[in-house]
Amino acid sequence: MTIKYAILGLLSWKPFSGYDLKKTFENSSEFYWSGNNNQIYKTLVQLLNEGLAVNHVEFQEAYPAKKVYTITDKGLSELKNWVLSMPEPPELRNTFLTQLAWADQLRDDELDSILEKYEYEVRMQLLMHREKSRREGATPARTQREAYLWKMVSENIVMFYENELTWVRRLRKELNENLIS
Amino acid sequence: MTIKYAILGLLSWKPFSGYDLKKTFENSSEFYWSGNNNQIYKTLVQLLNEGLAVNHVEFQEAYPAKKVYTITDKGLSELKNWVLSMPEPPELRNTFLTQLAWADQLRDDELDSILEKYEYEVRMQLLMHREKSRREGATPARTQREAYLWKMVSENIVMFYENELTWVRRLRKELNENLIS
DNA sequence: GTAGTCATGTAAGACGTTACATGATTCT
DNA sequence: AGAATCATGTAACGTCTTACATGACTAC
Numbered sequence: 578m579t580i581k582y583a584i585l586g587l588l589s590w591k592p593f594s595g596y597d598l599k600k601t602f603e604n605s606s607e608f609y610w611s612g613n614n615n616q617i618y619k620t621l622v623q624l625l626n627e628g629l630a631v632n633h634v635e636f637q638e639a640y641p642a643k644k645v646y647t648i649t650d651k652g653l654s655e656l657k658n659w660v661l662s663m664p665e666p667p668e669l670r671n672t673f674l675t676q677l678a679w680a681d682q683l684r685d686d687e688l689d690s691i692l693e694k695y696e697y698e699v700r701m702q703l704l705m706h707r708e709k710s711r712r713e714g715a716t717p718a719r720t721q722r723e724a725y726l727w728k729m730v731s732e733n734i735v736m737f738y739e740n741e742l743t744w745v746r747r748l749r750k751e752l753n754e755n756l757i758s
Numbered sequence: 759m760t761i762k763y764a765i766l767g768l769l770s771w772k773p774f775s776g777y778d779l780k781k782t783f784e785n786s787s788e789f790y791w792s793g794n795n796n797q798i799y800k801t802l803v804q805l806l807n808e809g810l811a812v813n814h815v816e817f818q819e820a821y822p823a824k825k826v827y828t829i830t831d832k833g834l835s836e837l838k839n840w841v842l843s844m845p846e847p848p849e850l851r852n853t854f855l856t857q858l859a860w861a862d863q864l865r866d867d868e869l870d871s872i873l874e875k876y877e878y879e880v881r882m883q884l885l886m887h888r889e890k891s892r893r894e895g896a897t898p899a900r901t902q903r904e905a906y907l908w909k910m911v912s913e914n915i916v917m918f919y920e921n922e923l924t925w926v927r928r929l930r931k932e933l934n935e936n937l938i939s
Numbered sequence: 940g941t942a943g944t945c946a947t948g949t950a951a952g953a954c955g956t957t958a959c960a961t962g963a964t965t966c967t
Numbered sequence: 968a969g970a971a972t973c974a975t976g977t978a979a980c981g982t983c984t985t986a987c988a989t990g991a992c993t994a995c
Binding site: 677720733 | 936
């Protein structure tokens, strides 16, 4: 369960409500998470139970009241332990590779057509990431080093998509050249 | 549900038993899948029910009987439809990026130490992939084009890890240089 | 008046992981 | 004697996704 730490991390930065967390996960590139209501609200209750966060209700006129969560000292030290813990290797899940593995049954034009679509998908992801990243410019890191780390997280994602693009372009080029010869 | 198509793909190549599929998913780099017993045996039953595969029992002396599954024409056309369908963009799940985002609380040496561990993990994954790939040399693709596609699937995975390595090495170098200045 | 945002949550199901269960055979 | 391999499967749990439910306000 790492959504717990994704949330704890954000709370270590500043207080959030469940709704704020959801928006942040959706709109951010660095702090992206496929966080849906269900998981977020459940995890927040769990954080309360474990004493890693506390909450207080903020009433607003014209809008529903919000429950704002603040991290505790216990939460901070739990987060630090996790950050120091053994990193897991990155996981690549790319169903397209499975599609490609069985694509020899396709005609040359069909094969190039799905490669083109894939290239398009990857380009879109890259654009979306860059756009989110741009809008995130205001995000104030607390130190210069933190700003650098966040930049490098973003850079990792960019490099991932660019790498994927060079791969698919090379594939398309090589397949086309073999057709001609 | 894409394990269905991962299995269907392998069955389009040659007949497999559940156990064979599990071994293949575990030991292969191109056809890797986190397929566990539970999912594989359930999906095979599903394939039977949908008429995408048929099975027959092979008795063996000294070993338990095995159920060997063969793809049907319906299965082949279902697979082709899927291969031609809209590719999904690749998904990157890297919990380490979340760890790194909140690593500014660490001392310089602690930070470098987790980066070193991450670099090690990635190097190990790359080695493991290369080793699996080497042992897979016997895998006989049916056409030259298929062999090329499989090579490129493998190449994609190599590039992914190499990309990750250059990123983490750059990160470590830049952090160290900033310390000195 | 229709859709979207703010804000909380629940329900149901799909998907994934770990562990258990059986039982003969083979390797160390 | 103990572990690993071959081969099937089940049980329990954990994670993730999609959809539903409520209700006031705002923007087109």
